[in-house]
Amino acid sequence: MGHEEELEAYRSQLLESLNSRPEIRSWSDPIQVYVNERRVGELESAGIGAMLQVQCVDHIETVQLRAEDGTLLGGLTAPECGYRTDRVRLSADTVELSVHNLAQGGTLSALFTPAPSFWSRAWKSIADVTDRVVARRPEPALAYGMRTVAFTQALLAIAVVGLVADRITTGRTSDRTPSPVVQTATLSPAPAVDMAKFEQQLGELARMQAKVDDALGSQQKGVVQLQQALVKLSSTQESFESNVLTVREEIEKRLETVGRETDRQTRQMASRGRVEQEQLEAAIQNLTADNHRLAKEVVSLEEYNQVLKTKLQTAVASASKAVDPSPERLLKMADSLQATQQQMPFLFWVTFSDGTSQESIDKWVYEMQGHKGAVSEGWQEVRIVPPAVPPDRFLEQIRGEKIVKAARIGQ
Amino acid sequence: MALTRMHNTLSKSHVMADRMVTVNRLEEVVSTSDEFDQVVSQALPMLLDRATGYTKRFLRETGQWNDDIEHEKFALRWGSEYLERFLVCGRSEVPCRPLFLFDSLVAKQHSKPEPFCYHPDLLRPLGRFLDGLVARAVVSRDALIALYHHSYGWGAGDVIAVTGLNGLESQRIYKNFRRWRESGWQRTMDEVGLTKAELAELGHQQQRQRQRFNSEAERLIRVAQAHYRKSEPDHYPCLSRSQWGDMFAQGYGCDYRIWHLALCLDCMQTAWGLGSSGSLTGEKPRLELQVRP
Ligand SMILES: [Zn+2]
Numbered sequence: 001m002g003h004e005e006e007l008e009a010y011r012s013q014l015l016e017s018l019n020s021r022p023e024i025r026s027w028s029d030p031i032q033v034y035v036n037e038r039r040v041g042e043l044e045s046a047g048i049g050a051m052l053q054v055q056c057v058d059h060i061e062t063v064q065l066r067a068e069d070g071t072l073l074g075g076l077t078a079p080e081c082g083y084r085t086d087r088v089r090l091s092a093d094t095v096e097l098s099v100h101n102l103a104q105g106g107t108l109s110a111l112f113t114p115a116p117s118f119w120s121r122a123w124k125s126i127a128d129v130t131d132r133v134v135a136r137r138p139e140p141a142l143a144y145g146m147r148t149v150a151f152t153q154a155l156l157a158i159a160v161v162g163l164v165a166d167r168i169t170t171g172r173t174s175d176r177t178p179s180p181v182v183q184t185a186t187l188s189p190a191p192a193v194d195m196a197k198f199e200q201q202l203g204e205l206a207r208m209q210a211k212v213d214d215a216l217g218s219q220q221k222g223v224v225q226l227q228q229a230l231v232k233l234s235s236t237q238e239s240f241e242s243n244v245l246t247v248r249e250e251i252e253k254r255l256e257t258v259g260r261e262t263d264r265q266t267r268q269m270a271s272r273g274r275v276e277q278e279q280l281e282a283a284i285q286n287l288t289a290d291n292h293r294l295a296k297e298v299v300s301l302e303e304y305n306q307v308l309k310t311k312l313q314t315a316v317a318s319a320s321k322a323v324d325p326s327p328e329r330l331l332k333m334a335d336s337l338q339a340t341q342q343q344m345p346f347l348f349w350v351t352f353s354d355g356t357s358q359e360s361i362d363k364w365v366y367e368m369q370g371h372k373g374a375v376s377e378g379w380q381e382v383r384i385v386p387p388a389v390p391p392d393r394f395l396e397q398i399r400g401e402k403i404v405k406a407a408r409i410g411q
Numbered sequence: 412m413a414l415t416r417m418h419n420t421l422s423k424s425h426v427m428a429d430r431m432v433t434v435n436r437l438e439e440v441v442s443t444s445d446e447f448d449q450v451v452s453q454a455l456p457m458l459l460d461r462a463t464g465y466t467k468r469f470l471r472e473t474g475q476w477n478d479d480i481e482h483e484k485f486a487l488r489w490g491s492e493y494l495e496r497f498l499v500c501g502r503s504e505v506p507c508r509p510l511f512l513f514d515s516l517v518a519k520q521h522s523k524p525e526p527f528c529y530h531p532d533l534l535r536p537l538g539r540f541l542d543g544l545v546a547r548a549v550v551s552r553d554a555l556i557a558l559y560h561h562s563y564g565w566g567a568g569d570v571i572a573v574t575g576l577n578g579l580e581s582q583r584i585y586k587n588f589r590r591w592r593e594s595g596w597q598r599t600m601d602e603v604g605l606t607k608a609e610l611a612e613l614g615h616q617q618q619r620q621r622q623r624f625n626s627e628a629e630r631l632i633r634v635a636q637a638h639y640r641k642s643e644p645d646h647y648p649c650l651s652r653s654q655w656g657d658m659f660a661q662g663y664g665c666d667y668r669i670w671h672l673a674l675c676l677d678c679m680q681t682a683w684g685l686g687s688s689g690s691l692t693g694e695k696p697r698l699e700l701q702v703r704p
Contacts, residue, residue, distance in 0.1 A: 003480045010484055010604040011459070014491040017601065018455055018498065029586070032552065038642055039549070039670075061519070062500055069590050069598075070551025072495055076503035077516070086503040 031073065031095065033110055034064040043095065043112045050112040060099045060106035078106065091115070345383040346391075347373070350398065351405045352380070360403055379408075433457055437510035444502040451498060451509055458497070462517050463490030469521045470529070481534035484604045489527055491602075493517050528638035530631075536609040537616075537624075538631050540702070543603030545635040548673060549642040553595045556587035557704060558673045562632070564699045574668045575659045575686025596704035613702045628700040633676060640674045647671050655682035 030042040033052055043065075044050045054060075064075035065088060074088030078099040085098040092115030100107050352361055365372055365382060373381030387394040391409060398407040433454045441447045451458070466486040470476040497513050504512055520526050533542045544561055547554035559570045567588045571581045600610065616624045647667050650658070655678070658664040668686070672679050676698065683695045 003483075006604075006606065007480060007483055007487070011487055013601050013604070014487060015455055015459060017598070018459070018491060018494060019452070029583075032550075034550070062496070064496070064499070066550055068552045068587065069595050070547055070554060072499045072550075075496075075500045077500045084503060 029068045031090075031112065032066040032068070033108075034062075034066065034075075035108055036061050037064070040108075043110055045093065045112050045114070048112075048114060052108075052110045054108040054110075055105065056107070057105040059101045060108055063097055063099060063108055063110070065095060065097075065110070344386075345371075346386040347381060347383055348391075348395065348398070348407060348409050349376075349379040349381055350407045351378050352403050353405045356403045364401070364403060430457055434510065437513075438508055440506055440508055442506040444505055447502045447505050447507075447509060448498075451501070454509075455494070458494050458513060459487075459490055461490075461513070462493045463487050465514075465517045465521065466490050466493075469526070475529050477531075481539075484539075485529075485534055488603060493520055525638065525641075528635055530634050532631055533634065536605060536613055537627060539603045540600075540605060540610075540613060541628065541632045541700075542635050543599050543605070545632065545639045545674070547595075547599045547602070549639050551595065553587045553591045554599060555670065555673050556584055557591040557595065560588070560591075560704065561701045562673075562676075562698055563696045564701050573683075573686055574665075574672060575662075576665065576669075577662070580665055592704045610702060617700065617702055625698055625700055629676070629698040632698065632700075636674050636676065640671075643670055643674060649675060649678050650681070652681050652685075656685055659685040 029045070031045050032042050033040050033054070035054055035056060036058065040054045041052050043052050059080055060078050062075060062077050065073045067073055073090055074086075074095065074097075076084055076086040076097055076099065078084040078101055081101050081103070083098070083100050085096065088095045088097060094113050096111045096113070098109050098111075361380070362372075368382070368384050370382045370384035373383055375381070389397070395407050395409065398404055434457065436450055437454055441450055463486045466489045467476065467482075470482065470486065476482055493516065497516050501507070501509065501512055501516070528542055528546065530538070532538045544554065544558060548558045549555075556570060559565050559573070563569075565573070567581075567585045570576075570584055576584065647670055649671070658668065659682070668682075672682060680695050
């Protein structure tokens, strides 16, 4: 064959393949989506609705939809600024493409809508499953089950919704978005078989979901425990700011780590393609282990809290005399201080609200099991047995009394 | 004799006249997608020649042209590629004048830094085979998966083990293999214009000069992979062994693994053994180019 003929044969071949339009059938395989000739994701399309959203830092020039074998199914070219929408028909199914280009970049949303079919029968049970998930995590932008990936250059982020057996989505980007769903392996012309398989998978999915729920529940319990510990800590340490701050920072740090951990595991669990039962169980074991770890952390935090409390009391009691702030020294001082405090009465000075009768003053002192001392410039000295709470806390309490106008320790 | 010649001249001028009509029609405004399809589908040969002509000119002007059949084929291949995109995407541009839209689409392609993977060695049969394979892998998942077979001689089970896939994802791999064997491979060979004779010759070399064949193939596939990897999602760069390890161990990045490992010989070496669950504990894989699917 001469070059001329070879070339002509090649040309005819190319023309022939250009002439033959893609085979019309129901697309049971995922549809590959390309933006500016880069692959950005896929639309799961086995008879179910699916949606793909893509954000680009560059303008979207072209969008292409391709079958797994590479056949170009449809696409559009978009204007530099503004909107372009198009509906690509694939047999009875449709993909609605919508591009919005702005000066800062573009967004694409591709919505796959299958031809109405027996699948609609399954909607209800699917909705039950998804509703449970939706109830758990309401934030739509980054709910787990969506794959969100940061792109380094051209593409900023892509989020895939509407997934497969073990991928459950929670986000609904628009009202038109069909419920996120479950996909069986193939949509064959034998619906009865498929239906049975589908229902079975749906059952499995529900069970899996329940497990995930449990795991998440216990994980969240751990977080709640930590939060309680945090609340307890901060309520008892108001007057020892610096130490409290350290603890709080530490707790927040841990909470953050735990939160991130929870979040990461959650998202990973949901978005991880087709999770098998075993993998799921392993993940749950991990969560349980994490929970144990959390519980231990709470205990140790509480222990630390006790230590701090002791330090706090002694440090405040000796605040005026303390010269050496080292904790060991403070503790020693606390011991001796406590010993002396037991023998010495606690002195403080109060003034009373205008019009308070002497009788109610006496009654008040009596109720405190105290004794009146000197009176100086309207201030009454009161002696009591050392209070259980730190002095300034005690003064706060006193000041809160109805008849007390002011209270202080020194003269 | 004279009659035949006259007839030929007549039909030739008839063709010319037809062509003028087609061109004129393409310059007019079409206002619906259906009208677009109709007008354009009648003008495919003319549009193919037009796109091929532009591509030749581009190659000439960028110093990449040679007067030989390889370059002619290359220009035809890309002309057809542009035309395919025009057929599918152009219909969303209505109302428009198809001819001008077509010209601008081709011009836009050629204004890119690297509109296609050009390398003189990729124009010869082995290069064309590899270029076609890798180029197709970018747009077809079947071809992507088949790339594992063509590069290392693996079957579906090996691919699943190496990339560490799970149940459902595996089913898809078997389907990819089947479709590739049934039609994908032939279609790709047709697309790059590899003749039966050329394919037979490649098969010969593969059998007889195995080492030379494979080392040449490795050199060329690296050129193609480096070019086409740019079509991968941007967030799929090369990774270190520990990064790959994390991904395999934690079971995420399924897509990442499939895409990148098929298109990167080096990362395949780096990530070797991470997903194989003991079944593939041999030496690191070397390129063993397979011509047939
Ligand atoms: Zn790599």
